[in-house]
Amino acid sequence: MQKMRLSGVSPDRALGQNFLIDPNIVDVIERTAALGPDDVVLEVGPGLGVLTERLVQRCGNVHCIELDAALAGLLAKEFGGARGFHLVAADALKLDLRLLEPAPRKFVANLPYNVAVPLVMKSLEELPELEMWCLMLQREIADRLFALPGTSAYGGTSVMARLFAEKISSRPVSGTVFHPRPRVRSSLLAFRRRPEADVGGFPAVRAVVRAAFSHRRKTLANSMAGAADGRLPTAFTRLDAAGRKRTAVAALSGMGLAENTRPQDLTPEQYLELTEFLEGGAGGSGG
Structure with a gap:
């Protein structure tokens, strides 16, 4: 003072x-x-x-x-x-x-x-x-x-x-x-x-997490369907809304999670897995 x-x-x-x-x-x-x-x-x-x-x-x-x-x-x-x-x-x-x-x-x-x-x-x-x-x-x-x-x-x-x-x-x-x-x-x-954290993957994971939690009351698949963040994986952003939703549902299914899973139900490790899946471009196609 x-x-x-x-x-x-x-x-x-x-x-x-x-x-x-x-x-x-x-x-x-x-x-x-x-x-x-x-x-x-x-x-x-x-x-x-x-x-x-x-x-x-x-x-x-x-x-x-x-x-x-x-x-x-x-x-x-x-x-x-x-x-x-x-x-x-x-x-x-x-x-x-x-x-x-x-x-x-x-x-x-x-x-x-x-x-x-x-x-x-x-x-x-x-x-x-x-x-x-x-x-x-x-x-x-x-x-x-x-x-x-x-x-x-x-x-x-x-x-x-x-x-x-x-x-x-x-x-x-x-x-x-x-x-x-x-x-x-x-x-x-x-x-x-x-010590095992890869800082190089930070921007991509953060973009996915932001998109997922942008509508906390929606299901994760619906939130990802409406995502428009340019920092999201390119293979994912090239899809139309329906394709983005199908991809998100496929990612959830691969983790043993239901289509109606909400953003707050995924663990941090599952968000990392989701990001890797989206970067791979798996799932539905645009158009």
């Missing part, structure tokens, strides 16, 4: 800013992320730099991405001379994260809640060398990321997260560690990348 008063900076709710102000939660983050001198860490939305200070103290390299110009100036002034500190004043969602050098191995941050999901998805896809995430998130988002098939929280985000990562831990965090206090509940979520 003193740092905020001295700097004259105030949180911008439009940017989803809720600054960390409690050093005790920083201790928890440090232990959870198992920070060490060889770590290359990515932090998005560092805010006042309360967590940044610990990262700079403990880690060999720290990439900080801050959209707010005033906060970026504050961070540059405080940490600009620190060894291994790299500041990028930009929108992380518009930045090609693959350009960060050295490549981050851990993603440790109090993420702006309004862009947390796309940032997690972007980091999974663009940073294949990322091994571990330790993120402060809205609790509902943390629960959704690793929700089980068939549950109300399970959706496209869950499929992608579970395909490419596995949860380590999740713990509730009191709103008192932030300023201003968030209007939603928070959790500290830690997860690691699955």
Whole structure:
């Protein structure tokens, strides 16, 4: 709070800013992320730099991405001379994260809640060398990321997260560690990348998952029949609606699933199988 008063900076709710102000939660983050001198860490939305200070103290390299110009100036002034500190004043969602050098191995941050999901998805896809995430998130988002098939929280985000990562831990965090206090509940979520995950297949699987969940109340076959995402497998998009539905039904049948199966009933692994089937162009023909 003193740092905020001295700097004259105030949180911008439009940017989803809720600054960390409690050093005790920083201790928890440090232990959870198992920070060490060889770590290359990515932090998005560092805010006042309360967590940044610990990262700079403990880690060999720290990439900080801050959209707010005033906060970026504050961070540059405080940490600009620190060894291994790299500041990028930009929108992380518009930045090609693959350009960060050295490549981050851990993603440790109090993420702006309004862009947390796309940032997690972007980091999974663009940073294949990322091994571990330790993120402060809205609790509902943390629960959704690793929700089980068939549950109300399970959706496209869950499929992608579970395909490419596995949860380590999740713990509730009191709103008192932030300023201003968030209007939603928070959790500290830690997860690691699955070593067998193929990042090269991320775009195709994500396109299929998005199409499937675009109409959650429809059957999966009907959702896929109306899919028009150009990122879907070419062999599938060349089909007309009837052909796309026949192909989806054939894929479901091959997995032992009924034609009326809904998107939330497939496991992440079955979505991978579905994508591979669609890429093969099996099923009905267009026209």
